[in-house]
Amino acid sequence: MEKTLDTFKIGEKGVIIKVNGEGVTRRRLFDMGVTPGANVKLVKKAPLGDPLEVTIRNYELTLRKNEAKQVILKVEE
Amino acid sequence: MIRVALAGNPNSGKTTLFNALTGSTAHVGNWPGVTVDKREGEYKRKGFEPISIIDLPGIYSLSPYTPEEVISRNYIIDEKPDCVINVVDATNLERNLYLTTQLLEMDVPIVIALNMIDVVQKNKDEINYKKLSKALGVPVLPVSALKEKDFSDLMQTVNEEASKKRKGTTLLDKTKLNDLINQIKELYEEKDESNSLFHAIKLIEGDSIEKKDHDKIYQKVEEAKSNFNDEIFGNDLEAIIADERYRFIQAECSVSFKRHQEVEYIVDKKGRKKKVKEGTISDRIDKVLTNRVFGLIIFAAILFLVFHLTFGEDLFYLNAMGVFNNTDVTLGVGTTWEGILFSSGAGIQSPGVLLQTILVGFTDFITEQVGVGLDLAGASSWANALICDGILAGIFSVLSFLPQILLLFLFFSILEDSGYMARVAFILDRIFRRFGVSGRAFMPMIMGFGCSIPAMTNTRTLATDRERTATIRVIPFFSCSAKLPILTACAGATVTLFGVGNADLITLGMYGIGIVIAIIALLTLRNTTLRGETPPFIMELPAYHWPKFSSLMLHVWDKCKHFVKKAFTIILVSNLVIWVLQSFTPSWQYIEYGDEGFVTSLTTNDSILANIGKIIQPIFTPLGFGSQLGTFGWVFAVGAITGLIAKENVIATFAMLGAVVASVPGVGGIVSDIEGASDVAMMIQATNINIPGILAFVVFNMTTIPCFAAVATAKAELNKGKLKNTIFFWLITSYIAGTVIYLVGTWWWTTFIVLVVIALLIVSIHFINKARDKRANLTLKN
Numbered sequence: 001m002e003k004t005l006d007t008f009k010i011g012e013k014g015v016i017i018k019v020n021g022e023g024v025t026r027r028r029l030f031d032m033g034v035t036p037g038a039n040v041k042l043v044k045k046a047p048l049g050d051p052l053e054v055t056i057r058n059y060e061l062t063l064r065k066n067e068a069k070q071v072i073l074k075v076e077e
Numbered sequence: 078m079i080r081v082a083l084a085g086n087p088n089s090g091k092t093t094l095f096n097a098l099t100g101s102t103a104h105v106g107n108w109p110g111v112t113v114d115k116r117e118g119e120y121k122r123k124g125f126e127p128i129s130i131i132d133l134p135g136i137y138s139l140s141p142y143t144p145e146e147v148i149s150r151n152y153i154i155d156e157k158p159d160c161v162i163n164v165v166d167a168t169n170l171e172r173n174l175y176l177t178t179q180l181l182e183m184d185v186p187i188v189i190a191l192n193m194i195d196v197v198q199k200n201k202d203e204i205n206y207k208k209l210s211k212a213l214g215v216p217v218l219p220v221s222a223l224k225e226k227d228f229s230d231l232m233q234t235v236n237e238e239a240s241k242k243r244k245g246t247t248l249l250d251k252t253k254l255n256d257l258i259n260q261i262k263e264l265y266e267e268k269d270e271s272n273s274l275f276h277a278i279k280l281i282e283g284d285s286i287e288k289k290d291h292d293k294i295y296q297k298v299e300e301a302k303s304n305f306n307d308e309i310f311g312n313d314l315e316a317i318i319a320d321e322r323y324r325f326i327q328a329e330c331s332v333s334f335k336r337h338q339e340v341e342y343i344v345d346k347k348g349r350k351k352k353v354k355e356g357t358i359s360d361r362i363d364k365v366l367t368n369r370v371f372g373l374i375i376f377a378a379i380l381f382l383v384f385h386l387t388f389g390e391d392l393f394y395l396n397a398m399g400v401f402n403n404t405d406v407t408l409g410v411g412t413t414w415e416g417i418l419f420s421s422g423a424g425i426q427s428p429g430v431l432l433q434t435i436l437v438g439f440t441d442f443i444t445e446q447v448g449v450g451l452d453l454a455g456a457s458s459w460a461n462a463l464i465c466d467g468i469l470a471g472i473f474s475v476l477s478f479l480p481q482i483l484l485l486f487l488f489f490s491i492l493e494d495s496g497y498m499a500r501v502a503f504i505l506d507r508i509f510r511r512f513g514v515s516g517r518a519f520m521p522m523i524m525g526f527g528c529s530i531p532a533m534t535n536t537r538t539l540a541t542d543r544e545r546t547a548t549i550r551v552i553p554f555f556s557c558s559a560k561l562p563i564l565t566a567c568a569g570a571t572v573t574l575f576g577v578g579n580a581d582l583i584t585l586g587m588y589g590i591g592i593v594i595a596i597i598a599l600l601t602l603r604n605t606t607l608r609g610e611t612p613p614f615i616m617e618l619p620a621y622h623w624p625k626f627s628s629l630m631l632h633v634w635d636k637c638k639h640f641v642k643k644a645f646t647i648i649l650v651s652n653l654v655i656w657v658l659q660s661f662t663p664s665w666q667y668i669e670y671g672d673e674g675f676v677t678s679l680t681t682n683d684s685i686l687a688n689i690g691k692i693i694q695p696i697f698t699p700l701g702f703g704s705q706l707g708t709f710g711w712v713f714a715v716g717a718i719t720g721l722i723a724k725e726n727v728i729a730t731f732a733m734l735g736a737v738v739a740s741v742p743g744v745g746g747i748v749s750d751i752e753g754a755s756d757v758a759m760m761i762q763a764t765n766i767n768i769p770g771i772l773a774f775v776v777f778n779m780t781t782i783p784c785f786a787a788v789a790t791a792k793a794e795l796n797k798g799k800l801k802n803t804i805f806f807w808l809i810t811s812y813i814a815g816t817v818i819y820l821v822g823t824w825w826w827t828t829f830i831v832l833v834v835i836a837l838l839i840v841s842i843h844f845i846n847k848a849r850d851k852r853a854n855l856t857l858k859n
Contacts, residue, residue, distance in 0.1 A: 019316065024142060024285075024540075024613075025613040025615070026315075027140055027142070027315065028142050028540075028613065028615050029615060030315070030316070030319035031137050031138035031140060031142070031175065031319075032137060032172070032615055032617070033171065033172045033175065033323065035316075035319050035320050035323045036309070036316075036320055037320070037323065037324070037327070038323070044367065045369075046367070046372075046503050046504055046506065046507060047367070047368070047369045047370070047372045047373055047504055048504075048507035048508065049507070050506070050507050051503060051506050051507070051516075051614055053367075053503065053618060057169075057171040057172050058168075058169055058170075058171060058172075059169050059172060059617060060617065060618035060619075060620075061615070061616070061617055061618065062499075062503050062614070062615070062616050062617075062618050063613075063614065063615045063616075064506065064510075064613070064614050066613075067613055067614070067615060
């Protein structure tokens, strides 16, 4: 099943299929390792529900729901 | 001498390696054009020619995102170091090697230092260096910057590599982009550009800097792009390249990196299976610190503790609890020790205040001895005054803030180095976004409470220019430690004279007003001149670790040197100027002041300073401290002006002018233990200024152009041409804020007028922005 990263529940895992969007933000996502094929796990949400913290390529990355919306992943059902 | 640059990701241990290699030879300079710390040092060991080492800012990629990426990239391209040591965090190979794949494309010898190898061994993981080295085509050496002392293997290799020439190589040569890369690369070579491979690939990635410099060649890329078709990415070359880089790394890592299998269960003595505790220590700490419920509370508590340890006069609240209600504490033998350990109210002082008291005691002693010495040597009274009141008093008053600024800086360094600050940005981002900045902007703002200078330098971590400019502009509204005396003295005087309120509450309220003004200013800026999308928030959350003592000390030492230099240059000169202006009349007669008061009929009221003050006094009439104050009203104008040089000057000026107004009938008789409060009280009595006028004066000083040194920092940190507008912004903001407070405070019904004006402004900004968007959309469509 395909879904975007911002709809993940805490502890949910997936593999990136595609990164949408454009410009520097997308470029930065690539630079930080958010590219197709990477395994992602949603670790937690900030006290106010946004931004998110994920584990990717063996480190912790934080990004907002707004940016997470651009990341499409495949999750196992 | 061979020049070697250190490049690597933030938190890869680059600076630790730099410190270990260079030891005491390191010094900090600025990168040309920008105030970004450039650390340089020398590697000196027996049997080695000295090697010059430059520590580049920590970066994730060579694509321009923050100024730090651009600096590192330009350094390697323009300054052409003999070799680059790429520091790679071995515990986080995948992401670290992403930068490596880009560095390899440059025409420079590269040696990879695989750092934190001790942690890898401790985790029982294995890395095959030889395989990695073969895949990347450059030497790979394991190091542990934290544990090792001898880096001769690494430096030997660096020495050998530096003597060789190296052409850039790319892993993309095995992909279908190879033909395009070669084609573009040739175009660069025709232009005699060095680093042709690097430039070519960056151009194909659609890199903004490259596109600007070589728009002709980019047309070729556009052409090729329109014919390109990848089954997954289409013609999205940028995505293909990023994907290929990580694909390559994954393929290479999987053969060279062997992860120790985690045990999920342990079997206890009774033979039962027990689940091993999940996560590392870092994860467990994190669970508490960023907890949904307690995260914000813990953060507030830590912040309070930091400020209390630095500025608190009553460390354990013993005084407030009434333990020391008897002021005759006989703990020390003499009075000196009492003064140092206990504040005037006899509570135990915080480390910050304690250090300050010791330093002030010491510098006062020097000033006194110099004065006595000069008298004995037969120096004239004006020479004595020049040296003691003009030079020494000026420098020492600034130096007295050194302990607190350093302590605050130390605490912030600890919070930053330990990885907590990144979590704070994570927690607060949701709130800060409402004001048009990311959670990262929180750090420089909160540092502003200590000193605007390190705060402004810290804005470099912000991603967009607009966010950086907006943050630098509001930093002074977070009242710095030098403004604190203005707040306390004015609050103290108001309470004792008018008998209203509570001095602590008024001071706190003033801080609050500063924050409110900052929020209003941010919202206004982000909706008018600095309009733009809310900057993205994509950030690494580094693992928690204990900050290293030596690197903390190095941070603090750098800061200390910088601050002392400032005290002896800008502030020294400005103090001399003020002293001359207030000690001489416009016809250059010296105004002599002795133990008994003014020696001749000339007083400070006749000085050049007073005359200047009288001219500008009317400007402040709408703020309540202008023409309506009469003869002595100029002291407030002068206070505000001298504050532009250093905010410490405001109360210092009042103290000097206090002697002038003391002879006016009905002035004096106010005793307060708050420093400067009695001086302010005298000014109030002499000028009959009302409470809203005083508050307006405080708010004006708080929000207007900051001190000289902060303006200089802002100039260096802002984009070219932005400083003029920024200074104008500070002036306008402080003038409006002061006027509103005076008007509303004096005539309550003006509140309605103010509200109506604000409402009209909001509505018009809204419609102007709508019209702008409409026009922008139209141009887009055309």
